[in-house]
Amino acid sequence: MRNQGVLSNTVRVPVQAATPALFTANGSGTGQGAIFNQDGSLNGAANAAARGSIVVLFATGEGQTNPAGTDGRVATDSYPKPVLPVKVNIGGVDAQVLYYGAAPFLVAGAMQVNARVPAGIAPGAAPLVLSVGGFDSRSGVTLAVQ
Numbered sequence: 001m002r003n004q005g006v007l008s009n010t011v012r013v014p015v016q017a018a019t020p021a022l023f024t025a026n027g028s029g030t031g032q033g034a035i036f037n038q039d040g041s042l043n044g045a046a047n048a049a050a051r052g053s054i055v056v057l058f059a060t061g062e063g064q065t066n067p068a069g070t071d072g073r074v075a076t077d078s079y080p081k082p083v084l085p086v087k088v089n090i091g092g093v094d095a096q097v098l099y100y101g102a103a104p105f106l107v108a109g110a111m112q113v114n115a116r117v118p119a120g121i122a123p124g125a126a127p128l129v130l131s132v133g134g135f136d137s138r139s140g141v142t143l144a145v146q
Contacts, residue, residue, distance in 0.1 A: 018063030018084055018132040022141045030140035033128055034058050048144035049117050057113040062132050075102035084133030091121030
């Protein structure tokens with residue numbers, strides 16, 4: 001780029017295909033995840049998910065979707081899915097992923113992931129990691145498990 005005839009320095013910016021991030025209850029990006037239990041209630045220490053039940057996670061940073069997302073569009077009739085594979089790890093155990101894609105009635109870029117809580121994990125605040133195309137969400141997000 002030139003400004004008043006002077007060429008600026010070249011800057012290289014690394015770009016990844018995905019940078020997943022889980023939404024958290026307090027909005028900080030760490031701590032209790034913003035998660036719904038199978039019955040639709042909010043997950044938390046006082047309302048933990050049963051092992052074997054399904055939880056609903058919310059995230060962003062899923063990368064390219066199919067069909068391509070449209071900025072500002074609310075997902076009401078088309079639910080784009082990431083083109084990269086999605087995995088969930090709860091308490092150090094890979095969870096069965098039942099759905100991943102646009103979060104109904106939220107804007108493009110918000111992703112919903114439905115996963116089954118593994119039967120063999122310990123109760124308490126279980127570490128939760130979302131992986132999209134081999135790129136992991138940051139550590140420090142938890143799911144309350146019975």
